[in-house]
Amino acid sequence: MALQILSAGGDEVAGDLRKAIAAHIDGAEVEVEARGAGHFVVRVVSQAFAGKSPVQCQQLVYAAIAPFMSGDTAPVHAIDKMETLTP
Amino acid sequence: MSLDQPTRDRIDTLIRQNDVMLFMKGNRGAPQCGFSATVVGLLDRLIADYETCDVLSDPSIREGIKAFSSWPTIPQLYVGGEFLGGCDIIQDLFASGELHEKLGVSAPATAAPSITVSEKALAELRSLAEQRPGQTLHLTVDARLQSGLYFGPEEPGDLSVALEGLTLAVDPLSASRADGVTIDVVETDRGVGFAIDNPNAPKAVNQLTVRELKELIDRGDPFVFLDVRTPEERETARIPGARLLDEAVAAEIDALPRDTKLVFHCHHGGRSQAAAEHFSARGFGNVHNVVGGIDAWSVEIDPSVPRY
Numbered sequence: 001m002a003l004q005i006l007s008a009g010g011d012e013v014a015g016d017l018r019k020a021i022a023a024h025i026d027g028a029e030v031e032v033e034a035r036g037a038g039h040f041v042v043r044v045v046s047q048a049f050a051g052k053s054p055v056q057c058q059q060l061v062y063a064a065i066a067p068f069m070s071g072d073t074a075p076v077h078a079i080d081k082m083e084t085l086t087p
Numbered sequence: 088m089s090l091d092q093p094t095r096d097r098i099d100t101l102i103r104q105n106d107v108m109l110f111m112k113g114n115r116g117a118p119q120c121g122f123s124a125t126v127v128g129l130l131d132r133l134i135a136d137y138e139t140c141d142v143l144s145d146p147s148i149r150e151g152i153k154a155f156s157s158w159p160t161i162p163q164l165y166v167g168g169e170f171l172g173g174c175d176i177i178q179d180l181f182a183s184g185e186l187h188e189k190l191g192v193s194a195p196a197t198a199a200p201s202i203t204v205s206e207k208a209l210a211e212l213r214s215l216a217e218q219r220p221g222q223t224l225h226l227t228v229d230a231r232l233q234s235g236l237y238f239g240p241e242e243p244g245d246l247s248v249a250l251e252g253l254t255l256a257v258d259p260l261s262a263s264r265a266d267g268v269t270i271d272v273v274e275t276d277r278g279v280g281f282a283i284d285n286p287n288a289p290k291a292v293n294q295l296t297v298r299e300l301k302e303l304i305d306r307g308d309p310f311v312f313l314d315v316r317t318p319e320e321r322e323t324a325r326i327p328g329a330r331l332l333d334e335a336v337a338a339e340i341d342a343l344p345r346d347t348k349l350v351f352h353c354h355h356g357g358r359s360q361a362a363a364e365h366f367s368a369r370g371f372g373n374v375h376n377v378v379g380g381i382d383a384w385s386v387e388i389d390p391s392v393p394r395y
Contacts, residue, residue, distance in 0.1 A: 054172060066159045
């Protein structure tokens with residue numbers, strides 16, 4: 001699995017991120033855009049964000065994608081922008 | 088992402104001891120990543136002093152802070168022990184004015200400040216403006232309350248001060264620090280320059296001779312007397328009544344009323360001048376440095392205090 005992630009291109013990683021977030025946050029609508037060189041833009045709409053601070057919302061999303069962001073060879077270098085919205 | 092207890096303790100200490108603590112790549116003067124640079128840029132506009140920790144030079148903190156905050160990216164900003172977020176949240180907080188509030192900075196001004204320009208200065212500025220068509224004169228006042236004048240394009244959000252035959256633009260953050268500024272010209276050997284006086288700027292540190300210090304002590308005047316040397320130097324020689332300025336004492340002083348009289352001494356007066364300037368910049372208006380330090384005290388006042 002790790003090798004698959006490492007060899008994946010930006011769009012494939014974007015797909016993996018989308019799946020990981022959707023699996024972690026119930027009923028989330030997820031959009032992930034690859035910006036190249038390991039940079040991504042993430043937009044998540046979920047009822048799970050209701051009543052949470054911006055930090056708490058992003059922590060929820062980061063918890064889902066943390067495995068893609070750790071280590072020197074991580075496929076995700078940075079999330080340039082993360083939007084967390086309630087429906 | 089792993090976090091062992093020693094690393095957790097170190098991070099915990101950093102955010103407890105520093106009111107504004109930024110974990111970043113590189114340092115304030117040389118950020119090593121665009122996101123860190125953005126946050127440094129915003130903090131620099133708002134406050135003079137804050138602490139940074141370069142995660143690139145400390146791998147255990149670099150990984151540890153991610154687990155500590157449940158946040159996999161750098162930079163990370165803590166204020167008053169609270170995790171405020173990474174780059175994009177900090178940008179949002181800056182834009183909404185919440186960051187100002189968290190940092191105890193007055194919100195950006197919405198009204199133009201009151202600025203007084205002498206007739207001579209106005210004539211000089213007008214003639215400079217004539218040589219720069221299409222450019223606007225700007226006044227800036229940074230977080231250290233240092234002022235500057237420059238010509239450049241008008242920026243959105245600038246507040247305008249109408250002067251006779253000239254418009255002065257002030258950005259909203261500067262404007263909140265610029266009220267009451269006076270601008271005059273000074274003639275020096277090298278030509279004409281502008282003198283900008285800001286009544287909001289910290290007052291200069293007063294220089295106190297050891298004889299004046301002795302009189303203060305003898306009169307029993309209330310003041311806080313601080314020794315900024317090392318504990319080892321204090322073992323060698325000390326002036327009675329002076330407290331070692333360690334982190335705990337520094338925090339204690341920071342909580343005192345701003346008109347408290349503070350007197351700093353060191354060995355020769357250099358380190359104490361720097362300490363005095365630090366507290367002056369934090370708003371203390373009655374700050375004194377002992378000229379010549381404990382060495383002058385030994386020579387002029389009390390020969391029983393050993394020189395070293």
